[in-house]
Amino acid sequence: MKNRLQLFFGFLIIAAIIVWSGVFSSASTTDTNLQIYFLNVGQGDSEYIKMPNGQDILIDGGPDSSVLGELGRVMNFGDRHIDLVILTHPHADHLTGLIEVVNRYEIGEVWQTGVEYPSSVYDAWKNLLQEKGIEDKFVSAGAEKQLDEVKLFVLYPLSNLKNQTIDNLNNSSIISELSYNKFSALFLGDAETQSQTQILNKVKPVTVVKISHHGSQNGLNENFFEILRPAIAVIEVGAKNTFGHPSSSTITFLRSLAAQIYRTDQNGTIKISSNGMDWWVE
Secondary structure, X not given: OHHHHHHHHHHHHHHHXXXXXXXXXXXXXXXXXXXXXXXOOOOOOOEEEEOOOOOEEEEOOOOOOHHHHHHHHHOOOOOOEEEEEEOOOOOHHHHHHHHHHHHHOEEEEEEXXXXXXXXXXXXXXXXXXXXXXXXXXXXXXXXXXXXOOEEEEEEEOOOOOXXXXXXXXXXXXXXXXXXXXXXXXXXXXXXXXXXHHHOOOOOOOOOEEEOHHHHOHHHOOHHHHHHHOOOEEEEOOOXXXXXXXXXXXXXXXXXXXXXXXXXXXXXXXXXXXEOOOOEEEO
16 A cells, blocks of 8 residues: 555655756747846846747856856756857856856857957857857858748957957947837847947947946947837846946936836846837746
């Protein structure tokens, strides 16, 4: 009798695992909307984007390994492949987590600028890409990737920065835009006002903008944002950080544009979905 009860309860446990695995798998694989996750990685940046056709992009990886836990929550169970990884610029709060990602996931290709920057983390990153034989592209304005109905294109830097030295590394950041029918999202990395000024004639109103440099004052060019007029502004920033991010002036100006403001330090990971016409936030 005891053995039968053990077998019965064992069967129930196995059945429950199978059922709930199916539920979670189904929930993550049947969503055919564009999904953008602004990951809560502390004082750093990381965005995971899932296309309606299943292809995916990771922009930056945050300051440590916390990106792995975040990816585990938003990617399909058992999925170990990321089609495209973008390093906006090689500051550690954008790069360190990508090293962890490349060590644990199969990467289709990498986009970066190739800018010169003396850093042991950056050296480790370049060596790792070479060791793993990952396709590595040095991109600038005009680079683009079509992902079924979704298009990703680079607006900045304006020229190839491979092996070049930049006084302010933030202004080497890749600025990219994602376009899906009537929905669009702009990712600014840490590009400061100087970079934004250079592409004033290239931008248009967008649905979502990832605010530059964790909401610091030097990451917001008012003329630039007057053109963008985003419906949603997302600030990726660490709770109780020592830099005073985000700046109160940044928050005040975004409110003046009637933008909905979301912050990872207050809201955690932020998911924005779109069917190409409408959009919603979770």
